[in-house]
Amino acid sequence: MEVTNIENQQLTIQKKIDKVLCNSADVESCCPIKDILARFGDKWSIYTILTLGKQEKLRFNELKSQINGVSQRMLTVTLRSLEEDGLVSREVYAEIPPRVEYSLTPLGQGLLLQLLQLADWAKLNVDQILEARERYGKKSTQGV
Amino acid sequence: MEVTNIENQQLTIQKKIDKVLCNSADVESCCPIKDILARFGDKWSIYTILTLGKQEKLRFNELKSQINGVSQRMLTVTLRSLEEDGLVSREVYAEIPPRVEYSLTPLGQGLLLQLLQLADWAKLNVDQILEARERYGKKSTQGV
DNA sequence: CTGTATCCCTCTGGATACTG
DNA sequence: CAGTATCCAGAGGGATACAG
Numbered sequence: 001m002e003v004t005n006i007e008n009q010q011l012t013i014q015k016k017i018d019k020v021l022c023n024s025a026d027v028e029s030c031c032p033i034k035d036i037l038a039r040f041g042d043k044w045s046i047y048t049i050l051t052l053g054k055q056e057k058l059r060f061n062e063l064k065s066q067i068n069g070v071s072q073r074m075l076t077v078t079l080r081s082l083e084e085d086g087l088v089s090r091e092v093y094a095e096i097p098p099r100v101e102y103s104l105t106p107l108g109q110g111l112l113l114q115l116l117q118l119a120d121w122a123k124l125n126v127d128q129i130l131e132a133r134e135r136y137g138k139k140s141t142q143g144v
Numbered sequence: 145m146e147v148t149n150i151e152n153q154q155l156t157i158q159k160k161i162d163k164v165l166c167n168s169a170d171v172e173s174c175c176p177i178k179d180i181l182a183r184f185g186d187k188w189s190i191y192t193i194l195t196l197g198k199q200e201k202l203r204f205n206e207l208k209s210q211i212n213g214v215s216q217r218m219l220t221v222t223l224r225s226l227e228e229d230g231l232v233s234r235e236v237y238a239e240i241p242p243r244v245e246y247s248l249t250p251l252g253q254g255l256l257l258q259l260l261q262l263a264d265w266a267k268l269n270v271d272q273i274l275e276a277r278e279r280y281g282k283k284s285t286q287g288v
Numbered sequence: 289c290t291g292t293a294t295c296c297c298t299c300t301g302g303a304t305a306c307t308g
Numbered sequence: 309c310a311g312t313a314t315c316c317a318g319a320g321g322g323a324t325a326c327a328g
Contacts, residue, residue, distance in 0.1 A: 013260065017198050020263045021191070032266040033190055033259055039273075041185045043301070046177055047165070054161050060310050071302055076311060086276025097309040098308085107272050114265050115177055116157065119164045121258050122176040128251050129183075132230025187321070204290055215322055220291060241289040242328085 039085055039111070044070050044078040046115065049104065052088065053112045057103045087111055183229055183255065188214050188222040190259065193248065196232065197256045201247045231255055 022030035040046050047067045052058060058066070064075050079102060082088035087108035093099040104112065166174035184190050191211045196202060202210070208219050223246060226232040231252035237243040248256060 013256075014198055016260045016263070017194050017256075019267075020260065021194055021198075031190070032270060033263045035270065035273075036262060036266040037185060037190070041181060046175065046181070050161050050165055054158055054165075064310095072311075073303085073313095074301060077301085084277055084280045085273050086279075087273075092310095095309095096308095098311085100310065107269060107276070110265065110269060112157075112161075114262060116160045116164065117261065118180060118258060119160065119177045121254065122180040123163075125251060125254060126176060126179065129179075129229050129231075132251070133228055135230075136228045216291075217293095217323085218321060221321085236290095239289095240328095242291085244290065 036111070039082075039087065040115065042078070042081075044074055045082060048075070048078050048082060049087070049108060049112055049115065052102060052104045053109070057101045060100050060102070063102060082108070180255070183226070183231065184259065186222070186225075188218055189226060192219070192222050192226060193231070193252060193256055193259065196246060196248045197253070201245045204244050204246070207246060226252070 020031060020033060040049060044067065047070070048063065051063060051066050064070060064072065067075065079088060079090065083090050086105055089103055089105050091101045164175060164177060184193060188211065191214070192207065195207060195210050204219070208214060208216065211219065223232060223234065227234050230249055233247055233249050235245045
């Protein structure tokens with residue numbers, strides 16, 4: 001009975017993998033994980049999403065000062081791509097000097113939750129990964 | 145009462161974000177999400193993990209033929225880095241010709257589950273993202 | 289069969305200067 | 309304030325050739 005349950009679980013996982021891989025000839029075009037990864041896999045998107053997750057609405061320079069190390073150019077690029085995918089909304093007020101406020105859309109908040117889950121897993125397993133690295137390092141140092 | 149619940153949830157999220165961001169001066173060194181992202185954020189790791197998730201054990205050339213488009217070099221590089229982090233195990237049989245079998249470690253299987261969750265979210269929201277893109281495209285086409 | 293080594297090209301992202 | 313434009317360096321990754 002337990003064995004059957006485990007087998008069923010395994011089957012479910014394999015089916016999911018099949019769907020994700022799509023068995024397509026074209027690697028780039030079909031994997032949904034790759035798609036979302038393109039949304040936050042670059043250098044600054046995660047920090048931008050997390051920072052916006054904390055404060056609701058932020059102006060351009062507020063974001064820039066809170067995301068340590070980001071250049072003006074890259075913050076602009078990052079925000080534009082997040083805006084394009086509907087993860088971040090951009091509101092421009094026709095004032096002088098101009099005021100622009102960025103915030104997470106509901107979709108962006110959903111992605112934020114996914115990222116936090118990923119972070120939970122990371123925290124739970126980071127030790128194992130570090131241990132594995134140490135073992136690997138020793139292995140390559142050994143003469144034999 | 146409900147309001148309080150929502151507020152509590154929001155607080156929990158903000159605390160989590162704080163932990164993930166660490167308020168550190170050094171951007172690169174502290175964010176746990178960045179750490180795991182480095183484990184599967186490159187071009188071939190995801191396909192490798194998914195493919196190994198389906199079949200238990202695979203030899204080098206079996207992997208290469210199932211991961212469409214990967215070069216010999218990149219498959220090697222990818223497998224080495226996954227092995228280094230303890231996500232994939234590599235067993236070498238001292239035969240001629242050599243036989244090497246790769247498989248997911250329990251840790252790697254854990255990451256696989258996280259990836260599948262991410263894929264679930266992606267599938268649920270891909271339509272919204274596509275719509276947002278279309279809107280964005282129209283906006284930039286409009287003169288005013 | 290399972291790699292390593294080398295070359296080279298593209299793409300990301302940083303620095304800097306300029307603009308409405 | 310909130311960008312845009314340009315230039316450039318470095319990393320990632322493909323093609324090819326060679327090796328145990």
